[in-house]
Amino acid sequence: MVADVGDALATYTDDYEIRRELPSRGPNGVYEVIVDGQTAVCKVARENNAHIGQRVFVAQYVGEQTTVPTPALLAAEDDYALFEWINGTPYRSNEVRDLRERRLRNAGAMLARLHTEADFASHGYLCAQDGQLDLDAKGTWSEMLETLVSRWCDDLAGTQFEEAGQSVRKFVRTHQDALNNADGPDLIHGDYQPANVLFDGERVVGVLDWEFSLVGSGEFDLCRAEREFFDWYDAPEEDDELRDALQEGYESVRPLPSGFTARREVYRGILKLDPMRFFNTWKDEVKEPAATADSMVAFVRSSLANARDALNE
Structure with a gap:
């Protein structure tokens, strides 16, 4: 059901x-509102498949089962959810470098806490079932990855990126054993990006927006976070020396398992398919769309080549 924010609040x-x-990147409208004199955030369904219930139950699970700070739920129905407002500052590249480095370390450590504290029996997609959080299990990590990549490839069919998507899908299918050596299953945030991590000074005080959560390998979520902070088309950071801070913060809580370097290259190739799916919606925001498209295809090709070399060492 699609909701109107005023009707929802009423x-x-x-x-x-x-x-x-x-x-908001997700399928929900997000609004800053005042309710009963207090600032809050209201999310309303923009699409019939917005799955507000699943988002609500993930946020509740995180609040109850982990030490990750997330907004408390005030109210929810099938088509809207109302959350408390958390005061904090999102990550910004115009802060002094030392503060940015400390924030990245703490953001990495917080992500590792999520992956360490949340407990699931299998990889899969999360859903709302009978008033609670449920899991649509997909089996092994490689099977979950193949499901994810196949869905993205469906979006790329008939586009200039179709071949890149198919090359990634084939790679995942033919390297299942290596991928299954990853950690997990873990609760993946799925959109751990600068706007969704709030800071008070260097301390993380809020992790927002669980729209893209699923259960998979935590190291994939770490790579996705790296993409958001450093490799997205409008990423805030260009200082490659700061990349290590995010991973070092993560490993201060949860060391990465053997073989991560090779799997990281696979993940980088997979994750590049994501912005390809929406290229037509953001291509006007870059100076040379055609060159950007070519560079993304080349990035996928290079990532898979690097992964193949690393796995064969």
Whole structure:
């Protein structure tokens, strides 16, 4: 069901104010609101398959089962959810370098805490079932990855990126044993990016937006976070020396298993398929769209070649 933010708030209280719409990558509208005199965040379904319930149950699970700070749930129905507002500062590249490095280390450590503290029996997609969080199990990590890549390849069919997607899918299918040496199953945030990690000074005080959560290998989530901070088309960081800070912070809590270097190259290739899926929606934000498209295809090719070399060592 698609919801109107005003109608949603009216089911909770008569005392509300809609302040502004907030940026969102997911299938939900996100708004800063005032309810009963307090600032809050309201998420409403933009699409019939927005799965508000799943997002609510993931956030509740994290709040109850881990020490990761996440907004408390105030109210929820099938088509909206209302969360407390967390005061904090998102990651910004205009802060002094030393503070950025400490923030990246702490962000990495917080992500590792999530992966260490959440407990699931199998890899798979999360869903809401009978009023609680449930798991659509997909088996091994390589099977889960193949499912994920296949879905993304479906989106790339008929585009200039179709061949790149198929090359990644083939690589995953033919390197299952190596991929299954990864850690997990872990709760993956799935969108651990600068706007979703809030800081007070250098300390992480809030982790937001669980729309893309699933159960898989934590090291994949770490690589996805690296992409968001360093390799996304509008990533805030260009200082490659800071890349190590994110991983070092992660490993201060949870060491990465043997073979990660090779698997990381596979993940980098997989994750490059994601922005390809939405290329037409953001290509006008870059100076040379055609060159950008070519560079993404080359990136996938290079990542798979690097992975193949590393796995054969």
